[in-house]
Amino acid sequence: MLPAHLLGPALESAPDAIVIADAEGRILFANQQVAEVFGYPQAELLGLDIESLLPERFRGGHVQLRATYAAAPRVRSMGVRQDLVARRRDGSEFPVEVSLSPIRDGDRTLVAAAIRDVTERRKIQAELVAAREAAERANQAKSRFLATASHDLRQPLQTLTLLNGTLRRIVHDSEAAEILQHQAHAVDGMSRLLNALLDISKLESGAVKPNLSDFNVATLFEEMRAEFAAVAASKGLELRVSAATNSVHSDPSLVGQILRNLLSNAIKYTRKGWVALRCLQRPNAVRIEVADSGVGMPADRLPFIYDEFYQLEAAPGVPREGYGLGLSIVQRLAALLRARLNVTSEPGRGSVFSMELPLANATVAVSAARATAPVTKEDRPIARRILLVEDDPAVRNATRMLLSVEGYEVVPAASRAEALEKVKANGKVDLLITDYHLGGVDKGTDVIASVRAILGRNVGAILVTGDTSSTVRELRHDARLRTVNKPVDAEELLGLIRALFEA
Numbered sequence: 001m002l003p004a005h006l007l008g009p010a011l012e013s014a015p016d017a018i019v020i021a022d023a024e025g026r027i028l029f030a031n032q033q034v035a036e037v038f039g040y041p042q043a044e045l046l047g048l049d050i051e052s053l054l055p056e057r058f059r060g061g062h063v064q065l066r067a068t069y070a071a072a073p074r075v076r077s078m079g080v081r082q083d084l085v086a087r088r089r090d091g092s093e094f095p096v097e098v099s100l101s102p103i104r105d106g107d108r109t110l111v112a113a114a115i116r117d118v119t120e121r122r123k124i125q126a127e128l129v130a131a132r133e134a135a136e137r138a139n140q141a142k143s144r145f146l147a148t149a150s151h152d153l154r155q156p157l158q159t160l161t162l163l164n165g166t167l168r169r170i171v172h173d174s175e176a177a178e179i180l181q182h183q184a185h186a187v188d189g190m191s192r193l194l195n196a197l198l199d200i201s202k203l204e205s206g207a208v209k210p211n212l213s214d215f216n217v218a219t220l221f222e223e224m225r226a227e228f229a230a231v232a233a234s235k236g237l238e239l240r241v242s243a244a245t246n247s248v249h250s251d252p253s254l255v256g257q258i259l260r261n262l263l264s265n266a267i268k269y270t271r272k273g274w275v276a277l278r279c280l281q282r283p284n285a286v287r288i289e290v291a292d293s294g295v296g297m298p299a300d301r302l303p304f305i306y307d308e309f310y311q312l313e314a315a316p317g318v319p320r321e322g323y324g325l326g327l328s329i330v331q332r333l334a335a336l337l338r339a340r341l342n343v344t345s346e347p348g349r350g351s352v353f354s355m356e357l358p359l360a361n362a363t364v365a366v367s368a369a370r371a372t373a374p375v376t377k378e379d380r381p382i383a384r385r386i387l388l389v390e391d392d393p394a395v396r397n398a399t400r401m402l403l404s405v406e407g408y409e410v411v412p413a414a415s416r417a418e419a420l421e422k423v424k425a426n427g428k429v430d431l432l433i434t435d436y437h438l439g440g441v442d443k444g445t446d447v448i449a450s451v452r453a454i455l456g457r458n459v460g461a462i463l464v465t466g467d468t469s470s471t472v473r474e475l476r477h478d479a480r481l482r483t484v485n486k487p488v489d490a491e492e493l494l495g496l497i498r499a500l501f502e503a
Contacts, residue, residue: 011029011031012031012032013031014031014033014114015033016033016114016115016116017030017031017033017034017036017037017038017114017115017116017117018030018031018033018034018112018113018114018115019034019045019050019053019112019113019115020103020110020111020112020113021050021110021111021113022108022110022111023066023070023108023109023110025049025050025051025063025066026047026048026049026050027045027046027047027048027049027050028046028110029046030042030045030046034115037086037088037115037117038053038086038087038088038089039088039089039090040089050062050066050113051063052087053086053087053115054085054086054087055085055086055087055093056087058085066111069100069111070109070111073100073102073109073111074102075099075100075101075102076099076100077097077098077099077100078098078099078100078113079098083095084096084097084098086115086117094117094119095117095118095119095122096115096116096117096118097115097116097118098113098114098115098116099113099114100112100113101113101114152466153194153198153466154194154466154486154487155392155394155395155466155486156394157187157190157191157194157486157487158395158398158464158466158486158487158488159392159394159395159398160187160487161184161187161191161487161488161489161490162395162398162399162401162402162489162490162493163398163401163402164180164183164184164187164490165184165402165489165490165491166398166401166402166405166490167180168180168181168184168490169402169405169406169490170405184489187487188489191487203329203332203333203336208254208333208336210250210251210254210336210337211251211253212249212250212251213249213250213251213252214247214248214249214360214361215247215248215250215252215360216244216246216247217244217245217246217247217248217279217286217288218243218244218245219252220252220255220256220259221241221242221244221277221279222241223256224241224256224259224260224263224277225239225241225277227260228263228264228267228275231264231267232267232275235267235270235271236272237267237270237272237273237274237275238273238274238275239274239275239276239277240274240275240276240277240278241276241277242276242277242278242279243279244279246279246281246286246359246360247359247360248286248357248358248359248360249357249358249359249360249361250337250339250357250358251337254333254336254337255288255337255339255357257329257333258330258333258334258339258355259277259288259290261326261327261329261330262290262326262330262353263275263277263290264326265326265327266290266291266292266294266351266353267292269292269294269295269351270292270293270294270295270350271294271295272293273292273293273294273350274292274293275290275291275292275293275294276289276290276291276292277289277290278290278291282356284358284359285356285357285358285359286356286357286358286359287354287355287356288354288355288356288357289352289353289354290352290353290354291350291351291352291353292350292351292352293349293350294350294351295347295348295350296345296346296347296348296349296350296351297345297346297347297351298345298347299345302343302345305327305343306327306328306330306331307328330353334355337357339355339356339357340355340356341353341354341355342354342355384407384408384409384430384431384501385408385409385410385411385428385429385430385431386403386408386409386410386411386429386430386431386432386433386497387411387413387419387422387423387429387431387432387433387434387451388400388403388410388411388412388413388433388434389412389413389414389415389416389418389419389432389433389434389435389438389444389447390412390414390433390434390435390438390464391414391415391435391437391438391439392435393414395435396412396414397412399433399493400412402490402493402494406494408497411426411429415438415439415442416438416442416446416447416450419434419447419450419451420447420450420451420454423451423454423455424454427454427455429451429455429459430459430460430501431459431460431461431462431497431500431501432447432448432451432459432460432461432462433461433462433464433493433497434447434448434461434462434463434464435464435465436463436464436465436466436467437465437466437467444463444464444465445463448461448463448481458478458480459480460480460481460500460501460503461480461481461482461500462481462482462483462484462493462496462497462500463481463482463483463484464484464485464486464488464493465483465484465485465486466485466486479503480500480503482496482499482500484496
């Protein structure tokens with residue numbers, strides 16, 4: 001038996017199962033935890049071979065391992081990078097971790113083994129692995145859904161938008177025109193909701209990746225002025241855009257998306273007065289502000305304004321606008337850009353939303369914003385031929401009708417192959433409009449490159465897409481190429497066409 005001075009209350013009360021064996025592998029001591037873990041009466045364990053605690057298939061190999069350890073005993077873990085298995089009295093097996101320590105007892109060396117049942121830990125690890133794999137599958141499924149939704153859900157909206165734009169050009173009855181105007185507002189609302197929901201889904205799934213670069217704030221401000229001046233004026237508001245000479249390092253597309261949401265909200269909640277877009281220099285940063293003289297918000301509401309579908313109560317008689325998704329998108333985009341976002345507001349005094357962006361590494365030249373004024377009947381071109389490539393028949397026909405009503409000669413094609421065949425048959429093409437995803441492996445960018453190669457010149461092109469992923473945002477552009485997201489309304493499309501013809 002083991003000398004009494006080696007036994008003690010510390011071993012008996014240890015949280016792990018502790019076994020002490022001699023050089024021949026006989027168990028000289030086993031604490032109560034061993035009995036509970038292995039299902040033996042404690043007294044029955046004494047004198048058993050240590051191999052009795054192993055599955056039979058491992059017992060022969062373990063004898064050799066004991067001899068190897070006895071030749072060079074030291075404190076170490078057993079079976080590093082291996083899955084160890086123990087055997088209970090009833091024959092059931094379970095995973096364990098074992099730590100070995102040599103004990104000197106006079107002239108002999110004993111071995112203490114601390115044995116820990118890791119069944120629960122392995123179960124948790126397996127559940128975590130399964131959960132991670134399930135999450136990855138869910139993200140992949142979500143990404144596939146977003147890719148499909150971005151294209152397929154926008155297609156019918158694109159058709160409705162273009163058909164509405166065509167009808168508003170050929171219908172002269174005042175009552176019918178009013179009906180079409182209401183229809184246009186409804187389609188626009190559907191488009192904004194779809195865009196917001198897809199934006200949030202893409203941000204949650206990690207599909208949006210920042211494309212950081214140095215850019216001038218003034219260029220972005222001029223784009224915002226061109227886009228929102230008429231919207232503000234239609235509500236009797238003054239849009240104040242301050243001068244900006246600062247250059248920042250961020251993603252201009254995502255920063256622009258943030259400003260569009262903030263300006264849209266500011267105009268929506270300002271009944272009279274002004275909305276301002278300002279730029280302030282800060283140490284190592286640039287602070288961009290969107291301020292207004294609108295209704296403002298009480299302090300106790302500010303913690304909730306970034307929640308999805310959260311909206312302040314509208315004043316009596318004032319219709320509720322939007323869906324409460326804009327600020328949720330703003331918060332997600334700001335986090336993605338690691339931009340500090342802040343808001344101050346006071347009921348009846350307006351609100352100020354601000355974000356801070358890091359300074360650019362170098363000064364960036366200012367480029368003028370490109371105007372996209374709608375084409376009027378007086379400005380319509382004569383005998384301009386447009387090659388239209390779109391695989392969706394409804395969208396293709398709606399676009400063809402709109403362009404025909406505007407006086408353009410339209411050559412429709414459903415695929416890259418058909419488009420190239422028509423260009424080779426009649427080489428007169430003044431402008432190319434193509435969808436980005438054309439079914440199969442065909443891409444609109446391939447159509448543009450092929451048509452330009454056949455014509456031997458850099459013909460103007462408009463790439464229309466429902467794909468708003470970073471892949472599309474990072475496409476290489478040139479001075480004769482414009483990219484626009486579906487659903488694009490008639491005025492915007494015709495404005496882009498005119499801009500390219502005048503470029």
